[in-house]
Amino acid sequence: MVFEKVVEILRNYKEEPELEVSMDSTFEELELDSLDTVELVMEMEESFDTSIEMDTELKTIADVVGLIEKAIA
Amino acid sequence: MIKTPLCDLLNIEYPILQGGMAWISDAQLAAAVSNAGGLGIISSMNADENWLRQEIQKVKSLTDKPFGINVMLMNPHVDKIAQVLIEEKVPVVTTGAGNPGKFMKIWIEAGIKVIPVVPSTGLARFAQRAGATAVIAEGGESGGHVGEMSTMPLVPQVCDAVSIPVIAAGGIGDGRGIAAALMLGAVGVQLGTRFLVADETNIHENYKDKIIKAKDIDTILSGKSLGHPVRSLKTSFSRDFVKAENDPSTPRETLEEYGRGALRIAAQEGDAQKGCFMAGQIAGMIKEKQSAKDIILTLIEETETALKGGLQCVK
Numbered sequence: 001m002v003f004e005k006v007v008e009i010l011r012n013y014k015e016e017p018e019l020e021v022s023m024d025s026t027f028e029e030l031e032l033d034s035l036d037t038v039e040l041v042m043e044m045e046e047s048f049d050t051s052i053e054m055d056t057e058l059k060t061i062a063d064v065v066g067l068i069e070k071a072i073a
Numbered sequence: 074m075i076k077t078p079l080c081d082l083l084n085i086e087y088p089i090l091q092g093g094m095a096w097i098s099d100a101q102l103a104a105a106v107s108n109a110g111g112l113g114i115i116s117s118m119n120a121d122e123n124w125l126r127q128e129i130q131k132v133k134s135l136t137d138k139p140f141g142i143n144v145m146l147m148n149p150h151v152d153k154i155a156q157v158l159i160e161e162k163v164p165v166v167t168t169g170a171g172n173p174g175k176f177m178k179i180w181i182e183a184g185i186k187v188i189p190v191v192p193s194t195g196l197a198r199f200a201q202r203a204g205a206t207a208v209i210a211e212g213g214e215s216g217g218h219v220g221e222m223s224t225m226p227l228v229p230q231v232c233d234a235v236s237i238p239v240i241a242a243g244g245i246g247d248g249r250g251i252a253a254a255l256m257l258g259a260v261g262v263q264l265g266t267r268f269l270v271a272d273e274t275n276i277h278e279n280y281k282d283k284i285i286k287a288k289d290i291d292t293i294l295s296g297k298s299l300g301h302p303v304r305s306l307k308t309s310f311s312r313d314f315v316k317a318e319n320d321p322s323t324p325r326e327t328l329e330e331y332g333r334g335a336l337r338i339a340a341q342e343g344d345a346q347k348g349c350f351m352a353g354q355i356a357g358m359i360k361e362k363q364s365a366k367d368i369i370l371t372l373i374e375e376t377e378t379a380l381k382g383g384l385q386c387v388k
Binding site: 034038053054 | 195
């Protein structure tokens with residue numbers, strides 16, 4: 001559920017409706033740098049109506065999904 | 074007289090911060106800048122907590138004015154550094170090379186004013202939410218590690234994105250630049266390169282001479298392929314580095330190794346073959362060595378002239 005929404009946000013952000021994303025995809029593979037990551041995390045916070053702590057480095061989509069699941073649990 | 078809300082916020086006379094430059098900004102320079110009415114900042118670079126504690130005690134012995142410490146978040150000793158800042162009751166902390174989120178809470182609880190350097194509106198909003206006192210919006214015209222955006226478009230967009238005070242940095246070399254930054258919505262400025270030639274700056278004379286000699290086109294960006302671009306003076310070192318970087322057969326590790334320690338060599342040994350002389354694009358505007366106090370007084374006088382002159386355009 002969280003993963004699907006994250007994929008949708010990523011596809012909108014990159015304006016690539018067909019973008020292939022898996023839990024193991026890294027931000028680097030998706031050609032997203034650290035500044036993109038910050039923008040995306042904020043969009044995800046709005047979308048999930050929660051606040052995500054960015055204390056650890058986010059490398060993969062699984063990292064983000066994990067943080068969101070923790071935040072909304 | 075130039076006064077902005079930043080002066081009251083940081084308890085300083087002039088809204089000028091001296092950037093925390095690794096291997097360059099030490100207690101002596103920071104104290105000179107703070108004594109002159111600006112905010113002097115010590116760079117804690119990759120140093121450990123013992124070195125930093127000594128520098129903090131030294132700056133306290135040289136000035137009773139506020140000062141700051143720049144924390145490089147990729148420093149392997151960063152957790153211990155974070156504690157020393159609290160124990161030593163450092164008034165202001167600026168951060169670079171990452172997201173300071175992890176430490177914001179403990180620093181703010183300890184009464185430290187935290188001012189992250191941000192290269193985008195996203196990180197500025199993050200900093201504000203985490204309780205930052207202000208942000209430094211730094212454009213890629215600056216020396217050392219730089220972001221993509223230039224100061225002119227970055228500062229007003231950061232000002233629109235956050236409600237906390239914004240300090241402009243990158244490409245500011247004289248009072249005209251400060252006046253422009255204030256017009257973009259900033260309430261203060263941070264200058265690094267301008268202070269490289271201060272009498273109180275402990276770097277090799279070769280470094281200072283190179284800054285005085287530099288023209289507008291004499292800086293170069295290297296290391297972009299490594300993900301952390303650096304602006305420095307064009308020297309045989311930086312030209313060779315860029316050449317190697319543009320050669321696809323150069324292994325990434327070789328480049329990393331090549332660049333290691335190059336700033337220290339520039340600052341301490343002044344060796345143009347092996348040193349990386351970090352400097353911003355305003356290096357070409359710097360014509361003389363001055364004391365930190367004279368630099369600040371000159372900047373303020375020029376800012377007043379520029380701002381008053383601007384009114385002539387209003388009909």
